[in-house]
Amino acid sequence: MKTNSNFNIKKVQRTSKPAFPTRSSAIKFLTLGAASLTFAAAGCHFVFEEDTCEEPGFSCATPHVGEFCNENLERTIVNCWDYCENGYDIVLDATCTGNAENPCSCRYDTIDGMIGECYDGDFYCLEDGISWCEATGGDYGYYETRSCQDHCTEEFGPEFVSHGACSNENPENPCNCEYDIIDGDMPACTPGEFYCTEAGIEWCVPGGYGYFETRTCTDHCKVEFGDEFVSYGDCSLDNPENPCNCDYDGIDGGMPACTPGDMYCADDATLAVCQDNAYEYVMVDCNDKCLADFGAGFVSEGCFSAVSDNPCGCTNEQ
Incomplete structure (x- = not known):
């Protein structure tokens, strides 16, 4: 000092x-x-x-x-x-x-570059970030004001993101920094953690500290519950025990019963649509649906059942 x-x-x-x-x-x-x-x-x-x-x-x-x-x-x-x-x-x-x-x-508030008496790793949580003590090579360091996202990048690397505001209750990782969701890489996650996406779900599977895997909700149901299970809706954070609404297929070996207008993505190129006259799902190729709904030149960019007016992501390639 x-x-x-x-x-x-x-x-x-x-x-x-x-x-x-x-x-x-x-x-x-x-x-x-x-x-x-x-x-x-x-x-x-x-x-x-x-x-x-x-x-x-x-x-x-x-x-x-x-x-x-x-x-x-x-x-x-x-x-x-x-x-x-x-x-x-x-x-x-x-x-x-x-x-x-x-x-x-003396311990000072967060004025970037100002010398205060602090040790590497000392921190204070702010409403919009963190005040983190940086070592200077001597006995003491200085406080630097950062957003939590910048803190994760600085301390852990560009692949890390903040999953919450700064918390004094987690001194080892106050900004809740976790590896970004990249399939097959080595993020820090706990098996069972998940994030909902437009295409389905990012699910943390066992393997060391666990890693995130990208799945459609239908694939998730089959992997986690068995081949007889299907998804009855899109991923939802409101149901952490069963985020993809997996349930047993209600008709012997066939498609489950449904309400007309319901739909879900069987995979990235296939949309399951509940028929008005049969109360059961019919698989529809997304490229075929784009052609039927929008005409020649339209192709599918993937299945997005949550987008009711364009669930196959139809775009004009011309």
Whole structure:
């Protein structure tokens, strides 16, 4: 921590608050029984508080007030809050240490690049991100303000994303950084975790720490419950135990009963549509449906049963 040679001063009045660290204004210092001195410094008004003492050194009078005795046995009161205040930082903590080299344990709010007394990995949660202590190679580091997404990228790599706001309850991973959902790669996930997508579901399967696998909901039902199960709707976060609404096929070996107008994606190129007159699903090739619904030149870009007016993603290729 960079020490302040004028730590043995007590601020009694602020004359002007600088907008930037480089701004300065005249400061008047007063000592008991001595002439006043004027210095150019960051806009505050201070006065020494001196008295006699018995032995050189530094001690704490209260948790936030220290007493410094110099070689001439002159006593100076150090108010840690004033010592840490520098005109443009917000002080989070100012605790007397009893050490003349570091009289107050100053901890500052998040001003990028400002030197504060913090150790690598110290952090504070903010409403819109995190204040993270970066090591500088010495004893202390400095706080840097980041969004949680930037924090995940900086600390874990570009493949990681934040899955929630900063939380003090998870000091090892306060921004809930997890590997982005890329099939077959090695994300950090717990088996059973999932995310709903337009095409189906991203499901965390066992394997080391687990990895995400992309599935249609129909495939998910068959993998997790058996070949006799089908999906009765799109993926839903409201049903974590059965997000793809998997259920047993209700007709022996055939398609399940349904309500006219229902549909789901059997795979990326096939749409299952409930027929009005049969109350059962019929498989429809998406390219054929695009041709029938929109005419020549239209092709399918995939199955999206949640998009009721264009479930096969029909687009004009011309």
